[in-house]
Amino acid sequence: MSELNRPDVVAQVTAAFDAYERALVDNDIATMNALFWSTPQTVRYGIAEVQHGGEAIQRWRETCEPVPRSRRLHRTVVTTYGNDHATVSTEFTSDATPLLGRQMQTWVRFDTGGAFGGWTIVAAHVSLIDVH
Template sequence: MTPGLNLPGPVAELTAACDAYEAALMANDLAAMDALFWDSPLTLRYGAGENLYGIDEIRDFRKARPGGSPQRQVTRREIVTYGEAMGTCNLEFRREGSTSTGRQSQTWLKTPEGWKVVAAHVSLIGEAS
């Protein structure tokens, strides 16, 4: 195993942060989602139909999205930490009423305020046959 890879403490912390993000996303809890993203103009989120640069664009997008994110079921999740302060959370999901598979990738950084998403990407694969 690579030294520093998937240390138990960071994995547990990042898993809790990822769980909190998923709960906030499904509840459309904008304050909780904002608190889990790095408050920086360098934060980015590429969505299924938008490219957002900086926390202000991300916040504006969330505020303008009526009803929040469509409900979804996570079908697979992989969390990897690299040392004490960097990690990734990649997951696959299915939106309710859809046969499309969605993918979400997040890069997380541990800051003095806790784990924060510094980059995210969401995409959808076409309808299953």
């Protein structure tokens, strides 16, 4: 394994993840789409749906219900593997449900340019569980 959790790489991924989270809460579809890899290989498993491919994710975003503005993150863990690979795991809550949300994303840096330093989500999973 190359370097695990280099501080500069963790900071880059954290900034990209924070930008995604802002876009999610603001329902900024263009930014969310820009942060997802738009290829047939991209997979997103949602709470009640599945999208295979960037185009399917983009179509779904156009019609899905926005996340509640009351959404709050808990226990976010950013782990980087070398310079170009990372995972972000987080839990979330909102006023919309008593359930605990869980979200995992796999991030890859394809280049060092662009607004997010080339960091892109290549796979994601979102789920809700009852913790009571």
